[in-house]
Amino acid sequence: MNKSLLSASAACALGLLGALAPAVSHADTLDTVKQRGKLICGVSLATPGFAAPDDKGRMGGFDADICRAVAAAVFGDGDKVDFVPTNINTRFQALQSGEIDVLSRQTTQTFSRDASLGLDFGPAVFYDGQGLMVPKDLGVSSAKELKDAAICTLPGTTTAQNLTDFFGAQGAKFEMVVFESPDENRAAFYSGRCQAISSDRSDLASIRAVANNPDDYVVLPETISKEPLAPAVRQNDSNWRDIVSWTAWMLMAAEEKGITQANVDEKLKSDDAEVQRMLGVTDDLGPMLKLDKAWGYNVVKAVGNYGEVFERNLGEKTKLGMTRGPNTQWNKGGLLYAPPFR
């Protein structure tokens, strides 16, 4: 009896070992996505303007639209995407482990993330920067005046380090109060526990938008860091990274060429050779990425061009009321610069 017990437990142990052994699969992401029939996209929990469900439960926002654009490039249908809300601390693990195919979550591209986390970044889709917001009646007009103030932040990202660097450079001290939950962070700021709140400017706009009276708060002019927000994919899958990158560039190029969601069908008859290549009228750019010939048409048809995506989710007519700032086309003094489609 003892013998059988022994062999049973040995078998058990070996079985466990065997179950653990298979490594994370390195299958081609495009194949995996096609086989599954939908894209799985990691977005933030609930950030108005970037990723938040609307009143009908449909996920909306700038980051969500980037996901839709990629889904449209792959399937020709922008709705073949599942959104997975990711936590700020575990977003990279979700990507590394293969739980999501693309991370489109207000994520800053930095050297150490690129080099040590086993992921690759696509092009920056939103040029952001860390700012500070204060109540108007504090009477502060510059972040440099905030010496000795208490500042509320979230634990994540590079926020804490940027603040330390910014105030350290001026030899000023400050108190940092860190909250894990965005709700607690906002509540502490509104109650006056902190004199200022610091985050990416886009995030500050969405914090301000949900305040009881948004006009009581003012975002200070200083941008204390560069935060190029970019979609991320797993490392060592060049084709997949190209698909995500060129989808983002397609949105930018479409704006540059005046292609919109409304006129994309007319543009199929355009005389512009690059527009013809982009929309798959001539040349087979799509198949070079193992995509459909009309992938570019599908992307614009699904979400519109970059300008439309921006205005719909973040622009001045929305609650966030953001101006384009650096997120303008290169030929209008901005930083959006899509490489040529040829």
Added chain:
Amino acid sequence: MAWINDARYRAVFYQVLAIAAVAALTWSMFATASANLAKQDIATGFGYLSRQAGFVISEAAIDYKPTDSVGRALLVGIANTVKVSLLAALFGTVVGFAVGIGRMSRNPLLQRLMLSYIELLRNVPLLLYLLFWYALIINVLPPVRSALTIGPHVYLSNSGLALPAFSLDGGWVMPLAALVAGLGMAFAVRRVSLRRRLATGRVNAGGWIALAVAVLPLAAVWLAGGLAVTWDIPEAGRFRITGGAQVRPEFVALLFGLALSVSATVAEIVRAGIQAVGKGQWEAASALGLPRRRTMRLVVLPQAMRLMVPPLTNTYLTVFKNSSLAIAIGYPDLVMVSNTVMNQTGQAMETIAIFMAVYLGLSVAISLVMNWYNQRVALKER
């Protein structure tokens, strides 16, 4: 091969086998994880601990500045966790004993009051209480610019309590040494008085003498001028009160929440311990003419104590682990510092391994201390 049939050998053999299987499993998990991480070009190892941390921690129980290493930052987190857990356990135990004894009172008003205190605290999740206390502090107290002045140089606002702090010019060595010497002497006096009392059966003034002896050396040092003090007075800056000693609302809310939750549990443990002491003990003490209060202190509590220690150990372990709820209200405990570190380095596995090891290590330490104490108070069979 007779030893195969020997039960003792077989027991050892199976244990060795079990340990080997667990070790092999652990090792294979570790190896698989590192291999996978290496394959995905994800950095591994603990090298990041010596990198510069580069972030501010609002409250540090040990010295810390942003230029210190990541390892030091984690150490600050550990120190903060230990600080708040120890204080919460201490206050919770003191209050809990009082409430538990009050719960056994013959005064119905007091008894019901204590009952509702316990039930209110025991039946709502701690996290909700923490959020509640914190919201209460930051919303009820005025913002720092209109801080309440509740004494000379003592300010209260929703940024916390600012008090004058003092440092001793001559350092802490002399007064501390005096205090230790005083306590040592007091213990000696108490022993002698106790022995004399056991011998003669007469009450003596040993307690008062011991108290006097305890403070005597400290008073002597003070009179000799060894206690020159420098005050650090809090000052109102443009945004905040700086200087002095600051007690932050995050710390207070956490300490309050943890201590109250401990006190409710301790109160129930105390009640159970007291009720477990046989009724005959009360009756015997009463027959000897001991009043109720002294019966409780001299007869019942010492016997109840040995019943209370094992559940108390559990309570202390729980408060220590519950302190990680600090993360919800912005107190920089180990978990919060670890989260910031994880975000900056991306090395989640290592950082989580560190904080799990710390919680495990400290929990085992608490258990060992409590087990030692348990053996001391246990009934000695002679």
